[in-house]
Amino acid sequence: MNPVRTAKEADIALLLEGTFPYISGGVSSWVNQLIRAWPDLRFAVIFLGSRPEDYGHIKYELPANVVHLETHYVHAPPAAHATQHHHTPANITAQITQLHQAFRTNDNSLKQHFAQLADMLQQETISRDFFLHDRQSWDFITNAYRQNSTDPSFIDYFWTIRAMHEPIWILNDIAKHMIPVRAFHTVSTGYAGFLGALLKLKTQRPLLLSEHGIYTKERKIDLFQSNWIHDNRNIFEKDPTETGYFRELWIRFFTSLGRLCYQQSDIITALYDNNRQRQISDGAPAERTLIIPNGIDIDRFTLVRAKRPPTPPHVLCLIGRVVAIKDIKTFIRMMRTIVNHLPDAEGWVAGPEDEDPAYAEECRNLTASLGLTENVKFLGFQKMDDLLTKIGLLVLSSISEALPLVILEAFAAGVPALTTDVGACRQLIYGHDDEDQQLGVAGEVTRIADPQAMADAALRLLQPGHWFPAAHAAIQRVERYYTQKQMFDSYRALYDRILA
Numbered sequence: 001m002n003p004v005r006t007a008k009e010a011d012i013a014l015l016l017e018g019t020f021p022y023i024s025g026g027v028s029s030w031v032n033q034l035i036r037a038w039p040d041l042r043f044a045v046i047f048l049g050s051r052p053e054d055y056g057h058i059k060y061e062l063p064a065n066v067v068h069l070e071t072h073y074v075h076a077p078p079a080a081h082a083t084q085h086h087h088t089p090a091n092i093t094a095q096i097t098q099l100h101q102a103f104r105t106n107d108n109s110l111k112q113h114f115a116q117l118a119d120m121l122q123q124e125t126i127s128r129d130f131f132l133h134d135r136q137s138w139d140f141i142t143n144a145y146r147q148n149s150t151d152p153s154f155i156d157y158f159w160t161i162r163a164m165h166e167p168i169w170i171l172n173d174i175a176k177h178m179i180p181v182r183a184f185h186t187v188s189t190g191y192a193g194f195l196g197a198l199l200k201l202k203t204q205r206p207l208l209l210s211e212h213g214i215y216t217k218e219r220k221i222d223l224f225q226s227n228w229i230h231d232n233r234n235i236f237e238k239d240p241t242e243t244g245y246f247r248e249l250w251i252r253f254f255t256s257l258g259r260l261c262y263q264q265s266d267i268i269t270a271l272y273d274n275n276r277q278r279q280i281s282d283g284a285p286a287e288r289t290l291i292i293p294n295g296i297d298i299d300r301f302t303l304v305r306a307k308r309p310p311t312p313p314h315v316l317c318l319i320g321r322v323v324a325i326k327d328i329k330t331f332i333r334m335m336r337t338i339v340n341h342l343p344d345a346e347g348w349v350a351g352p353e354d355e356d357p358a359y360a361e362e363c364r365n366l367t368a369s370l371g372l373t374e375n376v377k378f379l380g381f382q383k384m385d386d387l388l389t390k391i392g393l394l395v396l397s398s399i400s401e402a403l404p405l406v407i408l409e410a411f412a413a414g415v416p417a418l419t420t421d422v423g424a425c426r427q428l429i430y431g432h433d434d435e436d437q438q439l440g441v442a443g444e445v446t447r448i449a450d451p452q453a454m455a456d457a458a459l460r461l462l463q464p465g466h467w468f469p470a471a472h473a474a475i476q477r478v479e480r481y482y483t484q485k486q487m488f489d490s491y492r493a494l495y496d497r498i499l500a
Helices: 027-037 092-105 110-122 128-133 135-148 154-176 190-203 215-225 245-264 273-281 298-306 328-341 357-369 405-412 425-430 451-461 464-481 484-499
Strands: 002-005 010-017 043-049 066-073 181-186 207-210 267-270 289-291 315-319 346-350 376-378 393-396 417-420 443-446
Touching: 010 027, 010 190, 010 484, 027 484, 043 190, 066 154, 092 110, 092 135, 092 245, 110 154, 110 190, 110 245, 128 135, 128 154, 135 154, 154 190, 154 245, 181 190, 181 484, 190 207, 190 215, 190 245, 207 245, 207 484, 215 245, 267 273, 267 484, 273 289, 298 405, 298 464, 315 328, 328 346, 328 357, 328 451, 357 376, 393 405, 393 451, 405 417, 405 425, 405 464, 417 425, 417 451, 425 443, 443 451, 451 464
Parallel strands: 010 043, 010 181, 043 066, 181 207, 207 267, 267 289, 315 346, 315 393, 346 376, 393 417, 417 443
Antiparallel strands: 002 066
C-alpha cells in the first residue's frame, strides 16, 4: 500500500480500477466531477492498478474532500516474506471445489459459497501461503487441469491460475485494513467490484455499483486482442470456431467476478437501457438496477460555443486515449479519403499515448505510410475548452464505448459528432424516443472498422447544409437531457439513501 493521504474515517469509499487519479479523461473525469460536486462529503479513494510502471504521476489536483487516498497494484511482484505454515482443515479443497462449481453452473448457491470464501479469507483459513505452497492447493490445481483443461501445457495452466488468483489476497488485505466508512461506491466490477463485495460482507455497509461500460464486455475485447495469452494446441487440435482455453478461462474469471459484485450490490446504475439489460443478463437483480445518464456543465461550454468560428473548420478531431479499443487506425485511414477530397483537411488525435506506446507507434507509422504526416497530428492530452473552439467535427471510431462524455461536451459547444455504432452513440446522435428524435439528427453513426463509410459521412457532415442543422440538434439534445445538474441530483439522492 502507498497511502498518499490518510484519514481515520470517511463517508464514501470510492473503489477505482485503472482510473482516477492516475488516468485522465473518461471515467476519471466523471469521478473528479462527482467528488467536487459535494464538498460536504468526505471521500476515501482506493486506486487499483496493474503494476506501478504502468502509471505515472497523479493527473488530477485532489480536492480537499478526498481525505484518504491509497494505491495498490494487483499484479506487482509480491514483497518477500517468510512462509507461514497454518493448519489447513482437510475439507478445504471440497469447499473450494463447490465454489468453483457454483461459478461454472451459475446456480443460486454462488452467494452462499462466496460468503464462505470471504469468511475463510478473513480468518486466513485459505491464506496466500496455502495457495502457493500447500499440498492441497497443488492437488486441486493438478486435478482441475486433468479434468478441465483442453490446452496441453500444464506449465501455462499453472501460471495462469496463479496470475488470476494472487490478486485476491491483495484485495483481502486491503479489505482487512480499510478505514471505517459509511458506504462503498465501485465504478466497475472486476477486481474493484470483488473488493466491494468483500467489504460489503465484512462491514455490512451499503455497496453502490456504477458501470459506464460493461466491465466484462470490455475485458473480453482486451483478451481477444491480447497476444500474451498462449494457445499451445497444434494445427490438428485447434478448432477455428473455438476460443483458446486460456482466453476462455480469463473471460470466465472476470464474468464470475462481475456476478459476485452484482449479487452483493445494493444499487446498480447504468448509463443507458441497453447496458442495464446487459447487466441483468449477466446476473444483476433487475429490481436493483436503474439508469442515470452522464451530464455536463452546460454553462461552461456555452462560453466555448461563443468563441467558435462562424463556419465549420475542416478539422476532424478524435478525442481519447491512443489505445486499440479506440481504433485510431480506422480514423487515420478515414483521413486518407477525406484529404483526397479536401486537401486542407486535418485530423487531430487528442489524447495520451502512454497507456500503449507500441500501439501509438503503429498509428504514427500508419500515418506516415499513408502520406498523412502533414494532415494527421498527434496532440497528446489537450484541454477540451481549447479544442472545441477549433474543430469542425468530433469523431469516435471506437469498437466499444458507453455514453461518452466527450460527445456531450462537443454537443454543448455546438460541434456535431461522427461515431461508430457502439454504446449509447446511436441514442445521442438520433435521439432515444419520439420526443427526443424530433430535435433532429446531431451527426451520423457508421459501422465499426469501416473507414470508407466514416469518410463518406464526414464529407457530408462538413457541408454547411448538413453541419448547421446537426449542430443545432446537438445543442438542443444535450441541454434538454444531459445536464450536470440532472446527473448530480440523481446521484446525491442515491448517496443520501445509502448513507441513511
